[in-house]
Amino acid sequence: MNPFVFGDYPCIMKKAAGARIPTFTTYEAKLVKGSVDFIGLNHYITVSVKDRPSSIEKHSRDFGADMAAEVSLEALTADQYPVIPSGLYELLEYLKEAYGNLPIYIQENGQKTLRNGTLNDTPRIEYMHAYIGSVLDAVRNGSNTRGYFAWCFLDGFELLGGYVLSYGLYYVDLDDNELRRYPKLSAYWYANFLKGKEVQFSKLRTN
Template identity: 45%
Template sequence: MWWKAHGATGDVACAGYHKYKEDVQLMVDIGLDAYKIFHLIESNPHVTLHNYDLPQALEDKYGGWVSRKIVRDITEYAEVCFREFGDRVSFWTTINEPNAFVYEGYDLGFLPPQRCSPPYGYCSRGNSSSEPYIAAHSILLARASADKQYGLIGHSINMPGFVPLTDTKEDAIATQRAYAFNYGWFLNLLVFGDYPNIMKQNAEARMPVFTDHESKLVKGSFDFIGVIHYISMDVKDISNGLKMVYRDVFMDAEIELTGQYTPPSVSFSSNKPLLFPIMPWCLQAVLEYVKQDFGNPPIYIYENGLSLCPSHTLTLENGSNTRGYFTWAFLDIFELIGGYGYSYGINYVDLDDPDLKRYPKLYAKWYSKFLKGRSINLDGVIGLEKNPLSLAHSHFQ
């Protein structure tokens, strides 16, 4: 990855661990009322229990998420957290964006735990043909097995926007396949108790099977859905097998998938970070899709942000059951993909300053006025355009 090639590390990053009191005050000044630390306890903290990196001891002992043994350990871990912090935490997410996690960690293998096999990736261990499905199966069982004592428990899912590249039947079907292999994989289980038929037909024996008991356990095992949305893609069908091509609608660049189970993703340049502009109508379309196809569950937009080169000068109403919105991110930080080459923060962090001073960007000032209900100037702000292409709902149950 770009940041590895440049020797960047997250050892210090934005020093949030040491400067959290200063950061909390900055949040208060901006008008934010929720974050993932206890100093905002009066604002209903949202806590994620697992984000990509499992303790190495569990990887070494039995292979982590590719073993059913992980279900017991994750359940015990969750129950300890619920017991110790349940009186102070209102919202829990067990696993962060599991669909992206299993693709990048078990299919292509460029993120932890770096398991994959040729020709999709060249790791020291793993099987790209089967392990993404196995890991996802374990994640869903672990989520359903984690009991709760306080608060609400949700499932966060990475949700790019997809639209057919053309009005042909082939591209429309490819778009349905993209939704199924990305969102439907998890949402269909949580809402209807089974994997999408289109996945089972294409993956066949690679797809694990739920027992009737497991299906009942997983179905409905959520209080809300966390939406993670950054990128928007046009989809073009390639009829030979499961392959699909996604075209970044901003950069007009085609990206052919190389992974085994073919959910949507993008490739990254080896010498520079890839930037992801936001198309507001695509987030609206994603919310509409979840509303129409999965019963309009409660939604929290957990991640949504604009990636730019670092700088301090950065200048939805559709009936969905959206309860809250989190921008990614509060600060410029060391990103899992891209290191310091990405600048998602609404506050700029001067990495050349020994004190890592924070500077609110123009967007932070605009957002603060918006949150506080003050008059705002929309000059220069891209408006919400209507989606010129309607989503093809596939009803995967």
Template identity: 40%
Template sequence: IGGWFSNPIFKNGDYPEVMKTRIRDRSLAAGLSKSRLPEFTESEKRRINGTYDFFGFNHYTTVLAYNLDSDSSISSYEADRGVASITDRSWPDSGSFWLKMTPFGFRRILNWLKEEYNNPPIYVTENGVSQREESDLNDTARIYYLRSYINEALKAVQDKVDLRGYTVWTLMDNFEWATGFAERFGLHFVNFTDTSLPRIPKASARFYASIIRCNGFPDPAAGPHSCLQQEDAEPSVSPVSEADVQFLGLTLGTTEAQTALYVLFALMLLGVCGVAFLSYKYCKRSKQKKPPPGEQELNRVSSF
């Protein structure tokens, strides 16, 4: 995908040659008169080429690719690119099926961008790892991921990659597309069952804060660094405070008031059901005591 979007902007104003050749050949084999891939005019190439300020790069994992030829009648992105991907089962897992922890690939892809696109200024706009349904705030797997990946990014800087910024994904647990709240990428834990949505720092938040303070990893051989002596700030209170609510003459929090309302509703429902049941029993007993119509007429005749 990088070549598809990046090649026209960062290289020569046109799609990669391998992309144009492959799609043209597959289009002709499918009986078309020309390639399904649109062509840029020379004027468009000149306008597109070089129109960038920096290379924004999202990176999470690495895969192994191998050739996979599909029938020419299939016209799709997957079929046109002609490759499939696998992962090494020895690579550490994460909370996402597609994300394996592969820090070595980070340095390699940064160096590839440098060589392929004449070393543009690069900002890593997303990099992080998920854990599924985590409740333990001691997220050592995420700390391993951040330490390893950021270390590879620093190696890339030593390789003369023009890497100017790095952003971890993400500050706090949030809604992750089709997986909803099941996969957590955050440095701060969010309790989604609490209406105030409190944010609680995980161990990775403190670890990442130390990297920011030290602007990297201090050399252990140089002894304790002053940046590691600073104390972490106390966790901030949830930005959504629990307001007091007046309920039946009592001052309750929103959670307690909600519970009390449910209890009151349940008692009212139970009372209505009780009244309906007693009314039914009363009517049934009244019908049993009332004499049949024929017997009532006989009693009136006998009274004369």
């Protein structure tokens, strides 16, 4: 984000990456500075980070070594993501303060479940309810967040999980030649949410 807003990479980043990071000419810096229209944000999980300065000393350097940090990614291997909406709220607050409150569109946010689980996907509803709430809190606190998109409408092939995991509000029967689709509980909940209705889980149904 720094080049788009300030015209150059952060000093700490240039120090860590050295000659492997491009250097902008004065003309290039002028072109790129302020050229961003909005921030497109994908958010699923919050991770913990621990300082690891020893990685800077490695002769073989890469993205991981440049960070000089140890990142916990256990949540990526779990069947479901932990619900930590404060992580999204704090990220929106940081972007507001660090980059002049540019427009933000949350392009992806959603809960994963095992593909052949159940249509009564209450963990997905609980996840979306919590994270949409954190977006509302951030907007009320001045964040210029303008859009939210759930990932995703239909079950499909997922980047990290293939057909094992699903994110869709609608189940797609891949064993059916017609690829029939069935709404999950989350589809009813989200539809009612968008219509401004307050609906309890017990009043929803999946046929």
